[in-house]
Amino acid sequence: MSKLVCYFTKAYSTGSASSPLSAATIERRTPTATDVQIQILYCGVCHSDLHFARNEWAFTQYPAVPGHEIVGRVTAVGSGVKKFKVGETVGVGCLVDSCRTCPDCRSGLEQFCAGMVMTYGSMDEHLNAPTLGGYAQSIVVTEDFVLRIPANLNLASAAPLLCAGITTYSPMRHWKVGPGQKVGIVGLGGLGHMGVKFARAFGAHVVLFTTSPNKVADAKRLGAHEVVVSTDADQMAAQAGSFDFILDAVSATHDINAYLNLLKHDGNLVLVGAPEKPLPVAAFPLLFRRRSLSGSLIGGLPETQEMLDFCGTHNITSDVEMIRMDQINDAYERMLKSDVKYRFVIDMATLT
Ligand code: NAP
Ligand code: ZN
Ligand code: ZN
Numbered sequence: 001m002s003k004l005v006c007y008f009t010k011a012y013s014t015g016s017a018s019s020p021l022s023a024a025t026i027e028r029r030t031p032t033a034t035d036v037q038i039q040i041l042y043c044g045v046c047h048s049d050l051h052f053a054r055n056e057w058a059f060t061q062y063p064a065v066p067g068h069e070i071v072g073r074v075t076a077v078g079s080g081v082k083k084f085k086v087g088e089t090v091g092v093g094c095l096v097d098s099c100r101t102c103p104d105c106r107s108g109l110e111q112f113c114a115g116m117v118m119t120y121g122s123m124d125e126h127l128n129a130p131t132l133g134g135y136a137q138s139i140v141v142t143e144d145f146v147l148r149i150p151a152n153l154n155l156a157s158a159a160p161l162l163c164a165g166i167t168t169y170s171p172m173r174h175w176k177v178g179p180g181q182k183v184g185i186v187g188l189g190g191l192g193h194m195g196v197k198f199a200r201a202f203g204a205h206v207v208l209f210t211t212s213p214n215k216v217a218d219a220k221r222l223g224a225h226e227v228v229v230s231t232d233a234d235q236m237a238a239q240a241g242s243f244d245f246i247l248d249a250v251s252a253t254h255d256i257n258a259y260l261n262l263l264k265h266d267g268n269l270v271l272v273g274a275p276e277k278p279l280p281v282a283a284f285p286l287l288f289r290r291r292s293l294s295g296s297l298i299g300g301l302p303e304t305q306e307m308l309d310f311c312g313t314h315n316i317t318s319d320v321e322m323i324r325m326d327q328i329n330d331a332y333e334r335m336l337k338s339d340v341k342y343r344f345v346i347d348m349a350t351l352t
Pocket of ligand 1: 045046047048049051163164167186187188189190191192209210211212215249250251252253254271272273274275296297298335336338339340342
């Protein structure tokens with residue numbers, strides 16, 4: 001495909017796995033007939049941004065611009081755009097396109113499409129270059145991958161819904177988390193704190209597992225009925241064999257067998273965390289009690305809109321800590337120390 005007309009926008013990018021992020025100028029395509037151009041107001045900081053910036057998943061191409069929890073204002077629309085108008089506030093999550101024709105796309109599961117285009121780190125057919133994410137002043141996205149943000153939600157606090165929100169909402173909907181179930185959430189970070197909020201909103205009995213004793217009070221305020229400090233063997237033993245469903249949102253190496261042992265018979269542990277290194281799985285915790293280990297990846301476009309609308313109705317947003325763009329490298333270091341309450345969000349007005 002020939003290269004389209006482009007414009008330049010300011011961004012924060014990194015040139016290698018070991019370089020800090022720094023100011024840069026990047027190209028975006030000028031909107032085509034079906035495109036929406038968005039001035040980015042806020043962008044959440046997902047741990048995936050850090051894994052990607054540092055090439056921990058071994059597919060990063062540089063220069064790389066992370067960021068896939070984007071909210072902003074529409075500044076231009078192509079002549080064929082029907083769903084959005086200039087001035088509206090909108091969101092963009094982890095996907096910016098897909099093949100549109102495969103069975104997964106036709107059933108609204110674009111995240112499983114072999115041709116899905118991620119907001120960063122995929123091939124951008126328009127520019128013949130890797131896609132660049134939301135640590136930037138603007139982005140251009142085809143209208144079918146732009147989402148509506150309910151008007152009652154605070155925009156900065158809504159940004160993390162675009163990844164942390166849908167990634168925790170989708171598996172709990174798929175496996176029908178609800179009243180009468182005991183649900184565990186492992187790790188009180190960006191994903192975990194949204195998991196606590198959704199599990200509580202769906203009517204489950206919610207138990208949060210944390211390695212950080214200083215998060216116990218917050219976890220209860222966020223909706224957990226019980227909090228277990230996972231480094232305390234007695235507290236863990238007291239929960240053995242009692243869970244219907246556990247959502248594991250841990251970003252680093254940890255012992256998942258300890259959590260498999262907490263499931264009832266036929267219980268399910270869903271991994272959404274994506275640590276750099278493989279996690280060893282022992283056979284016996286799965287064999288005994290016929291337990292399942294599964295995984296889940298973000299969510300499709302229809303379900304992401306459903307999740308945003310659910311958040312509008314139930315007034316659910318993320319607890320955020322606002323940062324300036326030039327604080328991003330410190331924010332990464334704090335995220336690695338599990339020191340974020342509970343999602344950093346970049347105020348993009350500070351990218352000047
Ligand atoms: P985060 O905000 O950094 O939270 C991770 C939490 O994990 C920490 O706050 C900490 O919670 C816990 N933790 C960290 N290191 C640990 C260790 N060594 N042992 C045990 N617990 C530890 O990260 P996030 O943005 O929520 O992302 C979490 C993971 O999900 C990342 O790997 C990310 O790439 C992945 N992710 C996956 C999807 C998907 O579609 N599946 C989407 C988005 C993100 P405590 O202090 O409470 O222990
Ligand atoms: Zn993410
Ligand atoms: Zn497809």
